[in-house]
Amino acid sequence: DIQMTQSPSSLSASVGDRVTITCRASQDIRNDLGWYQQKPGKAPKRLIYAASSLQSGVPSRFSGSGSGTEFTLTISSLQPEDFATYYCLQHNSYPPAYTFGQGTKLEIK
Amino acid sequence: QVQLQESGPGLVKPSETLSLTCTVSGYSISSGYYWGWIRQPPGKGLEWIGTIYHTGSTYYNPSLKSRVTISVDTSKNQFSLKLTSVTAADTAVYYCARELGGGPDDYWGQGTLVTVSS
Numbered sequence: 001d002i003q004m005t006q007s008p009s010s011l012s013a014s015v016g017d018r019v020t021i022t023c024r025a026s027q028d029i030r031n032d033l034g035w036y037q038q039k040p041g042k043a044p045k046r047l048i049y050a051a052s053s054l055q056s057g058v059p060s061r062f063s064g065s066g067s068g069t070e071f072t073l074t075i076s077s078l079q080p081e082d083f084a085t086y087y088c089l090q091h092n093s094y095p096p097a098y099t100f101g102q103g104t105k106l107e108i109k
Numbered sequence: 110q111v112q113l114q115e116s117g118p119g120l121v122k123p124s125e126t127l128s129l130t131c132t133v134s135g136y137s138i139s140s141g142y143y144w145g146w147i148r149q150p151p152g153k154g155l156e157w158i159g160t161i162y163h164t165g166s167t168y169y170n171p172s173l174k175s176r177v178t179i180s181v182d183t184s185k186n187q188f189s190l191k192l193t194s195v196t197a198a199d200t201a202v203y204y205c206a207r208e209l210g211g212g213p214d215d216y217w218g219q220g221t222l223v224t225v226s227s
Contacts, residue, residue, distance in 0.1 A: 001171060034212045036155075043217035044147075044155065049210050056215075087155055091211030096143075096168040098157040098212055 002026055004090055006101030012109040013078055021073045021086055021104045028068050029092035035064055035073045036087045038103075044087065048073065083108050111135040113205050113218040121199075121225050127192040131205030131218055132185070138163050139183040143208035146179060146190045148201040149220075156201075160208060161188055195225045 003026040013019050023033065031051035036044040046055045048064035051071055061076045075082055088101040117129035131144070138144065146158040159169040161179045169177050173192070181188040192199060202220040206213035 032211055034210075036213075038155075043204055043206070043220055044213070046212070046214055049212070049214070089155075089157075089212045096160055097171060098160075100155040100157065103154045 001097065002029060002090055002093055002099050004088055004099050004101040006088055006104055008104060009102060010105045010107065012107050014109045015078050015080055017078045019075045019078055019106065021088075021106075023066075023071045023073075023088035023090075023101045025069045025071075025090055025092075029090045031067045032090055032092035033064075033066070033071050034089045034091070035062075036089060037082075037084045038087065039084045047086075078106075080108075082106065111207065111216045113207065113216055115203060115205050115218040115221040117221065117223070119222060119224060121195055121223060122227050123196055123225055124194055127190070127195050127199060127223055127225070129190045129203055129205075129221065129223070130187050131189070132187050133207075134186070136207075137183075138181060138186050138188065144181070144188045145206050145208050145213060147204045147206060147213065148199075149204070150198075150201045158190065158192075158203075197225050199223070200225045 005024045033051045035048040038044040047058050047062050052064045063074050086104045091098050112134045114132045121127045143160050145160040159179045161167045176193045178191045202222050204220045205218045207216040
C-alpha cells in the first residue's frame with residue numbers, strides 16, 4: 001500500500017503570507033496526486049489535480065508542484081477564506097486504491 | 110448541474126450493516142465516470158472507502174475490503190454502500206462523490222453522519 005505523509009499537521013499564518021504544505025509518498029507515484037480544501041461542516045473541494053493542474057474556478061494563488069515522491073501545495077498570498085484544512089490524495093495504484101494524507105489545518109495567526 | 114445526495118439511517122447498531130444510497134441528479138450514471146464513497150470520523154481525516162464504475166466494476170480500500178460492497182442501480186441513477194459488522198470505529202460522516210482524473214472532482218454529496226451505537 002502507498003502511504004502519504006503530509007506536513008505540517010497544523011500551521012498558523014497571517015493574511016498575505018505565503019504558505020507551503022508538503023506531501024511525501026512512500027513510493028514513486030509519478031504525478032498522480034491531488035490537493036483538496038475542506039472547511040468545517042463542508043465536503044472537500046479539489047484545488048489541484050495531476051500534481052500541478054489547477055481545477056477550474058480555483059484562484060491562481062493556489063499552485064501545486066512535484067512528482068515522484070515529494071509534492072507541495074503553495075498558497076502565494078493567504079486570503080481570509082483560505083483558512084481551512086488541506087489534504088493530499090494519491091491515486092497511482094492500480095487497481096485504484098486512493099490514499100489521503102493526514103491533513104494540514106491552516107489557522108489564522 | 111450535477112448533484113449528489115446521500116441517504117440512509119443515521120444510527121446503526123454494532124455488528125449490524127450500514128447501508129447508504131447516493132442519488133445522482135443532473136447526470137446519468139450509465140453515461141460514464143467513476144463514483145466513490147469517502148468517510149470522515151468526527152474530528153479526523155478523510156478515508157477512501159471504494160469506487161464503482163458505471164459498468165459495475167468496483168475497487169475497495171484494502172483495509173475495508175472484507176466488509177464493503179458498493180453497487181450501482183442505473184435505472185434509479187443511484188449507487189449504494191453496504192458496510193457489514195460495524196463498530197464504533199465506523200462512526201463517521203459518509204460522502205459520495207463523482208471521480209474524474211483520479212479521485213473526487215467537483216461533485217460531492219453534502220455528507221451524512223452515521224453513528225454506530227446501541
